């Protein structure tokens with residue numbers, strides 16, 4: 001088993017602004033950790049610090065017990081044996097797929113490097129395209145070559161910056177599944193930078209939420225989703241209904257102080273004809289497998305996501321209750 005890659009109280013400043021601010025984060029081997037945050041949160045900068053493409057101003061980056069970065073001392077990227085995958089594939093245009101993958105295998109005898117490159121291409125379903133040049137490959141194929149190239153030298157960790165967001169949605173799932181399966185099987189730490197909460201929740205084992213350079217929360221994906229430590233974390237993982245406890249009709253909540261801030265996921269707003277809490281249905285729209293309902297509860301507007309049921313007609317009255325597992329209460333906070 002390889003060692004964890006970790007950041008310890010790491011700060012990186014541009015001018016006097018800390019774009020990564022006192023971040024401690026451990027990437028365990030064999031697991032995909034998604035780094036999630038809005039634009040400018042500092043995700044790419046933190047990835048570059050892990051990679052050694054930039055130095056830290058404070059703190060340390062380590063692999064196992066070995067210090068890779070400390071202020072004034074940075075083991076260069078090419079000495080770290082860390083694989084990098086970016087959104088734009090970054091393949092060498094003048095090399096075939098096979099030679100792109102073999103590029104990082106120069107320490108091996110030529111035939112062994114070629115065999116290993118071939119094996120990685122086969123693993124990612126690209127064997128028939130081994131002799132093609134990047135411009136002859138589709139976006140999904142190019143990204144699979146980039147993934148094979150990153151994994152072939154048996155790196156000690158892999159860092160990915162929005163690697164799937166440039167792909168056509170019809171290709172994205174298959175490329176992502178092939179890539180993440182191969183990465184998990186390699187048993188190394190892996191960081192997946194993304195701004196897409198759905199991608200993080202579905203495909204990562206752990207999620208770290210970054211906002212304005214600070215790590216807000218980190219942990220197993222399910223725990224972050226069901227037990228957000230703050231309203232900011234709950235909001236970062238998908239849409240939420242937000243309101244004060246005092247705005248709620250009697251019977252919907254139980255025991256919350258009136259000033260408490262309540263966040264409820266749309267799938268936590270349940271239609272229950274037996275509930276005494278009544279709501280008027282304002283609209284119902286298909287979103288794919290679920291229907292998005294807009295509800296009015298005596299002036300409180302809620303959005304619900306429910307499985308398709310018959311007999312839902314705007315204007316109708318129905319009963320509503322909240323799923324406690326998807327209802328989060330914070331003592332205070334901005335609406």
Ligand SMILES: Nc1ncnc2c1ncn2[C@@H]1O[C@H](COP(=O)(O)OP(=O)(O)OP(=O)(O)O)[C@@H](O)[C@H]1O
Pocket residue numbers: 014019037038039040041042043044045046195
């Ligand atoms: N070389 C640099 N010099 C000055 N400021 C920089 C530099 N690189 C990044 N920044 C700033 O640091 C902040 C964090 O940038 P970073 O690229 O890490 O964010 P991000 O979370 O990856 O955003 P995005 O999702 O938009 O790519 C931004 O405000 C950015 O403008």
